[in-house]
Amino acid sequence: MADPFIVAVLAGAVRSGTAVLYAAAGEVITERSGIINLGLEGIMLVGAVSGIAIASITGSPFIGISAAFVGGGLLGLVHAILSIRFQANQIASGIVLTILGGGLSAFFGIAYVGKQINSFSAVKIPFLGDIPFIGSIFFNHDIMVYGTYILIPLLAFLLYKTKLGLAIRAVGEDPDSASAAGIRVSHVRYFATIFGAALAGMGGAYLSLVYAQGWIENMTAGRGLIAVGLVLFAGWDPLKAMFGAYLFGGAQSLELRLQAIGTDISPYILGMIPYLLIIIVFTIGTIRQRKVNTGSPTALGLPYNPNK
Amino acid sequence: MKKQLCILLFCLLLIPCQASIAVEEKSKPMKVGFLCVGPINDNGWNYAHNKGRLYLEKNMPGQVTTIMAESVPESAEAERVLEKMIAQGAKLIFTTSYGYLDPDMRVAARHPDVTFMQVNRPYAEKNIGTYFSWQYQPMYMAGVAAGRMTKTNKLGYIAAHPVPPLMQAINAFTLGARSVNPKVTTKVIWINSWSDPPKEAEAIKGLVESGVDVIGHCQDNQNTVAKTAESLGVYCTGFYNDAHELAPKKWLTGACLDWGPLYVQITKSVMNHTWKSESIVKGMEGGYIKLSSFGPAVPDKVRKEIKSIEDNVKNGKMVVFQGPLKDRDGKLRLAAGDKADFKWLSEMVWFVPGVEGALAAK
CATH class of the missing domain: 3.40.50.2300 (Response regulator)
Known part of the structure; x- marks a missing residue:
């Protein structure tokens, strides 16, 4: 079972999936509150560039990651103001954010292309890292990967076991009833939107600070959109989003390693693997959701007007 | 008779107009456009083309101005950017990515007075020339x-x-x-x-x-x-x-x-009308690749x-x-x-x- 090839593919899956996971986990929280944010691509880019900029100024990747959290959150605030305060079309606002984030990051990023930064390196966790098979797959990474091992269960706990989580789910299902029960719908939605975008910003910073160790325009290459898709696939659940993100990461990791061992399959077919997998899994997910009713939050994407 | 007179007058009106355009063209610096597929600070392909552009500006001061369009996808978007450059007055455009040839050909057919230089493709006709170096x-x-x-x-x-x-x-x-x-x-x-x-x-x-x-x-x-x-x-x-x-x-x-010297050479040939459509390909002996x-x-x-x-x-x-x-x-x-x-x-x-x-x- 401990074939080095499989271990390498799976370890690569965790690494490749982590950036998407941050973004998808954030989007789960946002969408649970009834706000859909399609702007993850732009938010990740802004996170990636703010992470690099601040890390190269301060020399600390930790401060860089925090800056990405703030940067992503600020873009989330824009989306929140548009879609909550002004009750704008959330799809349109999300697309605006994608374009805005791409432009902003390209503009501010020019000064940081090719900049040397201190990055997180892989740290093997004592004991856990020595477990055969599992150890090299999960416990021989950088600190941002380990962060998700804590973050994702925490988010699940937040969503299902806390009052705040209940409030988020309530405003996402039925804002009128939630409001009648004394929940301040806009406040909860503001929180969920800004927090979700902040996490997406961290996902972007993972790409620039840790994974590729540098900034280049448009470096997310569609991963923000993948993250939006993963939320549907995950049935709006943080733990399933983790599985989905690793599946996406795994498909990419497999594609590249199949090439490294020298298969004769067309590179185009291999390049399609991540997307093909997602389509297949979507189809299965949709069919299953029809049977079990654990689908989308009922008020998703609908503007809430408290004065109507 | 009246009609003929009108045409004659109209033609007379045009003569000074055309003359002034010609004078203006001589004194005005030539606009040279550059189309890049990625950001020019990538330390790689696009950086190299921009380095050539800066060399051109530095070595022909007052004679050329340049327009740079970065991160233009190899799609219909390229056609739009090319049209915009031409509207801005570009007379020579370097399209610096493999996939720009098709948009190039379509735009070039509409603007026979503009010269296009397409990188990397063994293709040349009328107002499209190509250039490449043996990397x-x-x-x-x-x-x-x-x-x-x-x-x-x-x-x-x-x-x-x-x-x-x-x-x-x-x-x-x-x-x-x-x-x-x-x-x-x-x-x-x-x-x-x-x-x-x-x-x-x-x-x-x-x-x-x-x-x-x-x-x-x-x-x-x-x-x-x-x-x-x-x-x-x-x-x-x-x-x-x-x-x-x-x-x-x-x-x-x-x-x-190192595209700089080639860009100067091509720009000069377009300026003094000696440019002809050809494929310029050289290896290390040409100095464009080192x-x-x-x-x-x-x-x-x-x-x-x-x-x-x-x-x-x-x-x-x-x-x-x-x-x-x-x-x-x-x-x-x-x-x-x-x-x-x-x-x-x-x-x-x-x-x-x-x-x-x-x-x-x-």
């Missing part, structure tokens, strides 16, 4: 360095798309390495994108896991490849631009473009060896693709005594022996 020549030398430096005899190559110019580079790299170390093999990983840094980083990790200790590449953006190789402790070679500072310990050498500086890891003996190959290639004593040359399946691709010409090179969609990796076409 495979310095990549052969980078291959020699790789072949000398590898301990595992496994080289890796991160490649964007299976197009002939990149096939030439991969094949030349492998031929160079095997000329000094016949046990060497090159594993090719296709990224299917000119730039996707996260995927490049993961691909290099995959290669290193499989035993590779020298990474060659032809991605537009060199930052990720060089830095990832440096941090994983494997050697890397460059492409398009000398980026040795990105991998201070692990840089070997590579290909480095060998990058050596990294500290390369010993003097290897440097000397490569320098002498460089001299021989420059003065024509040595040719990289020389017959008899077989592909990895044993099919004869270049007969003994035959010389590689532009057409032969631009149809290269096969690998030489020693290259491992999928082929797009069989």
Whole structure:
């Protein structure tokens, strides 16, 4: 079972999936509150560039990651103001954010292309890292990967076991009833939107600070959109989003390693693997959701007007 | 009669108008447009074209102004940007990516008075000329360095798309390495994108896991490849631009473009109307493509060896693709005594022996 090839593919899956996971986990929280944010691509880019900029100024990747959290959150605030305060079309606002984030990051990023930064390196966790098979797959990474091992269960706990989580789910299902029960719908939605975008910003910073160790325009290459898709696939659940993100990461990791061992399959077919997998899994997910009713939050994407 | 008089008057009106335009054209600097597929600060392909543009501005002050459009996709978007440049008055446009030829042809047909220079394609007609330089020549030398430096005899190559110019580079790299170390093999990983840094980083990790200790590449953006190789402790070679500072310990050498003098030459020929449609392709003897500086890891003996190959290639004593040359399946691709010409090179969609990796076409 401990074939080095499989271990390498799976370890690569965790690494490749982590950036998407941050973004998808954030989007789960946002969408649970009834706000859909399609702007993850732009938010990740802004996170990636703010992470690099601040890390190269301060020399600390930790401060860089925090800056990405703030940067992503600020873009989330824009989306929140548009879609909550002004009750704008959330799809349109999300697309605006994608374009805005791409432009902003390209503009501010020019000064940081090719900049040397201190990055997180892989740290093997004592004991856990020595477990055969599992150890090299999960416990021989950088600190941002380990962060998700804590973050994702925490988010699940937040969503299902806390009052705040209940409030988020309530405003996402039925804002009128939630409001009648004394929940301040806009406040909860503001929180969920800004927090979700902040996490997406961290996902972007993972790409620039840790994974590729540098900034280049448009470096997310569609991963923000993948993250939006993963939320549907995950049935709006943080733990399933983790599985989905690793599946996406795994498909990419497999594609590249199949090439490294020298298969004769067309590179185009291999390049399609991540997307093909997602389509297949979507189809299965949709069919299953029809049977079990654990689908989308009922008020998703609908503007809430408290004065109507 | 009245009508004829009107036409005559109208024509008279036009004469000073045209004269003033002509005068204006002479005194006004010529606008030269540049279309780039990625950001110009990528330390690679687009950086090299922008370096050429800056050289042009510096060497023809007052005579030219330039317009730069970065990150233009190879789609209908390129057509739109080209039209906009022409509306802004561009008389000469350099389209600096492989996939711009189709938008180029459509726009060029609509604007016969504008000159287009398309990079990288063996195609020339009316107002479209092409230019390119043989990047495979310095990549052969980078291959020699790789072949000398590898301990595992496994080289890796991160490649964007299976197009002939990149096939030439991969094949030349492998031929160079095997000329000094016949046990060497090159594993090719296709990224299917000119730039996707996260995927490049993961691909290099995959290669290193499989035993590779020298990474060659032809991605537009060199930052990720060089830095990832440096941090994983494997050697890397460059492409398009000398980026040795990105991998201070692990840089070997590579290909480095220098378009500046060519851009000046073409711009001058368009200005004094001597420009004609042709394919300008030169190797290292033309000076548009050079060998990058050596990294500290390369010993003097290897440097000397490569320098002498460089001299021989420059003065024509040595040719990289020389017959008899077989592909990895044993099919004869270049007969003994035959010389590689532009057409032969631009149809290269096969690998030489020693290259491992999928082929797009069989």
